[in-house]
Amino acid sequence: MGISDFPDAFKGTRETKGVCPFNDQNDPVAMLLRFKDVRKAAHDYKSFISGAKPGRIVVPSEVNIRETRQIPFEVDPPEHTEYRALVEDWFKRPLQPEYEAGLERIVESELERVLRKGSIEVISELSLPIQSKALTLLLNIPMEEAKTWISWGVHVFRSEDSDLDGEKAAILYDYIDAEIDKVIENPDDSLYGVLLNSEYQGRKMTKEEVKGVLILTFAGGRDTVINYLTNTLAYLAEHPEALRQLEDNPELVNTAIEELVRYFSPLTHMGRVVAKEKEVCGHTAKEDTRISLCWASANRDEGVFENPNEVVLDRKMNPHIAFGFGTHKCLGATHARQLMKVFLRVLTKKVESIEIIDAQENIEDWGAHQRKVGFDSLQIELNPKK
Amino acid sequence: MAKITYITKSGETFEYEATSGNLMELAVKNKVPGIDGDCGGVCSCATCHVHVAPEFYGKLDAPSEIESDMLEFDDNVSEYSRLCCQIPVSDLVDGIKVEVAN
Ligand code: HEM
Ligand code: FES
Numbered sequence: 170m171g172i173s174d175f176p177d178a179f180k181g182t183r184e185t186k187g188v189c190p191f192n193d194q195n196d197p198v199a200m201l202l203r204f205k206d207v208r209k210a211a212h213d214y215k216s217f218i219s220g221a222k223p224g225r226i227v228v229p230s231e232v233n234i235r236e237t238r239q240i241p242f243e244v245d246p247p248e249h250t251e252y253r254a255l256v257e258d259w260f261k262r263p264l265q266p267e268y269e270a271g272l273e274r275i276v277e278s279e280l281e282r283v284l285r286k287g288s289i290e291v292i293s294e295l296s297l298p299i300q301s302k303a304l305t306l307l308l309n310i311p312m313e314e315a316k317t318w319i320s321w322g323v324h325v326f327r328s329e330d331s332d333l334d335g336e337k338a339a340i341l342y343d344y345i346d347a348e349i350d351k352v353i354e355n356p357d358d359s360l361y362g363v364l365l366n367s368e369y370q371g372r373k374m375t376k377e378e379v380k381g382v383l384i385l386t387f388a389g390g391r392d393t394v395i396n397y398l399t400n401t402l403a404y405l406a407e408h409p410e411a412l413r414q415l416e417d418n419p420e421l422v423n424t425a426i427e428e429l430v431r432y433f434s435p436l437t438h439m440g441r442v443v444a445k446e447k448e449v450c451g452h453t454a455k456e457d458t459r460i461s462l463c464w465a466s467a468n469r470d471e472g473v474f475e476n477p478n479e480v481v482l483d484r485k486m487n488p489h490i491a492f493g494f495g496t497h498k499c500l501g502a503t504h505a506r507q508l509m510k511v512f513l514r515v516l517t518k519k520v521e522s523i524e525i526i527d528a529q530e531n532i533e534d535w536g537a538h539q540r541k542v543g544f545d546s547l548q549i550e551l552n553p554k555k
Numbered sequence: 556m557a558k559i560t561y562i563t564k565s566g567e568t569f570e571y572e573a574t575s576g577n578l579m580e581l582a583v584k585n586k587v588p589g590i591d592g593d594c595g596g597v598c599s600c601a602t603c604h605v606h607v608a609p610e611f612y613g614k615l616d617a618p619s620e621i622e623s624d625m626l627e628f629d630d631n632v633s634e635y636s637r638l639c640c641q642i643p644v645s646d647l648v649d650g651i652k653v654e655v656a657n
Contacts, residue, residue: 212628423595487597488621495628502593
C-alpha cells in the first residue's frame with residue numbers, strides 16, 4: 170500500500186450495520202456511516218440539533234474545555250439563519266480576483282522558499298505556513314500576524330498525547346480575547362471589526378459572540394486545510410502522471426479539488442444531539458444522546474460513488490459531503506477550494522517531481538475503527554523545474 | 556448557438572448566447588445573482604438550482620438519480636427543478652427560460 174493510499178476505514182460496518190457506536194467520555198455517539206442517512210440527518214436540524222451545550226457536538230467532546238458557543242456552528246435555525254447571513258458574503262471574498270492573486274503570492278513565495286531547501290517536512294515547513302498566511306487574507310489582517318500562529322505549532326488545540334488539552338486551548342482563546350480588545354480600541358476593517366459592528370436581532374454583536382465566530386474560524390480551518398494540502402502532496406508524489414495532467418489540462422483542477430477533498434475527507438465526522446427520539450438506520454436515537462454524521466464514510470459509499478477508493482481526478486458526478494451538507498455546510502469551503510486551486514496551479518508550474526523520504530501516519534481511533542486522516546510528519550524532497 | 560434566459564428572484568432578466576459548456580458555467584461567468592456554482596458542476600453543492608420553464612422541462616434529458624437526490628433536500632423545490640450544471644448548452648435548449656430558485 171502506498172503512502173498516499175487512504176483506506177476506507179468504515180466499509181464493513183457501513184455495509185452490514187450502517188451505524189457504529191463510539192464511547193466518548195461516557196457520552197456515547199452513534200456514528201451514521203451511510204451516505205443517505207448522513208445527508209438526511211444533516212438536513213433534519215429539528216431532530217438532530219447543533220445548539221446543544223457548547224462543545225458537545227464535537228467528537229471528542231469539548232464540554233470540559235470550552236464555554237464559548239461557536240457561531241454559527243453551535244446554533245440552530247432560526248437563530249442560525251440570521252448569524253449566518255451576517256458572515257455569508259464575507260466568506261465569499263475568496264472568489265474576488267484580488268483575493269485569488271493574494272493566495273497566489275503566498276503559495277508562490279512559500280514554495281520558492283522550500284524549493285531552495287530541497288528536502289522538507291511538509292506539515293511544519295509548508296502546509297502550516299501556507300494555511301496560516303492564507304488565513305490572514307480571510308480575516309483581512311496584516312500577514313505579519315501569521316508568525317504568531319505558526320509559532321504555536323501544529324497542535325494548538327490538542328497536545329501531542331491528548332485531544333483535549335485545556336491549557337493548549339486557552340492559548341488561542343486568550344489570544345482572540347486580546348485581539349478583540351485591540352480592535353474595540355482601534356476599529357478596523359478586519360473580520361473582528363466587521364463583526365463588532367454587525368447587528369444581531371437589532372442589537373450589536375457581543376464580545377462573546379464575536380469570539381465564538383473567531384474561535385470557529387481558527388479551529389475549523391486549521392487541521393482541515395493542513396491535511397488537505399499535505400495529503401495532496403503525498404498523492405502527487407506517488408502519482409507523477411497526475412502532476413503532468415494537471416499542468417497540461419488546467420480545467421482538470423476544477424474536478425480535481427472536489428475529488429481530493431472527497432477522498433481525503435479532512436473532517437471525519439461531526440456530532441449532533443438528539444432533540445426527540447428517532448429511528449435512524451435501525452438505531453433508536455434516544456433523546457439527549459448523540460449521533461454523528463460521518464462524512465468520511467459517506468464519501469466512500471459504493472451505492473453512490475463508482476470506484477470509491479480510487480482518486481479519479483476528472484470525476485464528473487461527485488456529490489461528496491466533505492464540506493458537510495445542508496444548514497451548516499462549510500462556510501470556509503470557498504476559501505479552501507480557492508486555496509487548493511491556486512496550490513495545484515503553482516505546484517505544477519514550479520515542481521518537476523516529488524519524492525517521499527519518510528512518513529508517519531496520523532491514525533484516528535474511533536473504537537472499532539481506525540482511520541487514517543493525514544500525517545504526523547511527512548518528509549519529502551522537492552525537485553524544481555528547470 | 557443557443558439563447559438562454561435567466562430570471563432571478565428579484566425579477567431581473569439576463570439573456571446570453573452560448574455554444575458550449577453548461578447553464579451553470581454560463582451564469583457564473585456572467586455573475587447571474589443566485590447561481591454560485593460552488594462545486595464547479597460535480598453535483599455536490601446545489602447552488603445552481605433553477606426552475607425550468609414547463610414547456611422546456613420535458614425536452615431535457617431526465618435528471619440522474621444523483622441530481623434528483625440532491626434536489627430532494629433543497630429549498631424551493633418544484634416539479635420543474637433542475638441543477639443547471641447538469642444542463643449542457645446545445646441546440647436543444649435554444650430559447651430556454653429558467654428561474655433562479657434561491
Ligand atoms: C478542506 C478544508 C475544510 C473541510 C474539509 C471542512 C469541513 C467542514 C464540515 C464537514 C462542516 C460541517 C459541520 C457540521 O455540519 O456540523 C464545516 C463547517 C464549517 N466550516 Fe469548514 N472545512 C474546511 C475548511 C474550513 C475553513 C478554511 C474555514 C474557515 C476559516 C471553515 C469554517 C467553517 C465554519 C465557520 C463552519 C460552520 C458553518 C455553520 O455552522 O453554518 N472551514 N466545515
Ligand atoms: S454547481 Fe454544484 S451542483 Fe451544480
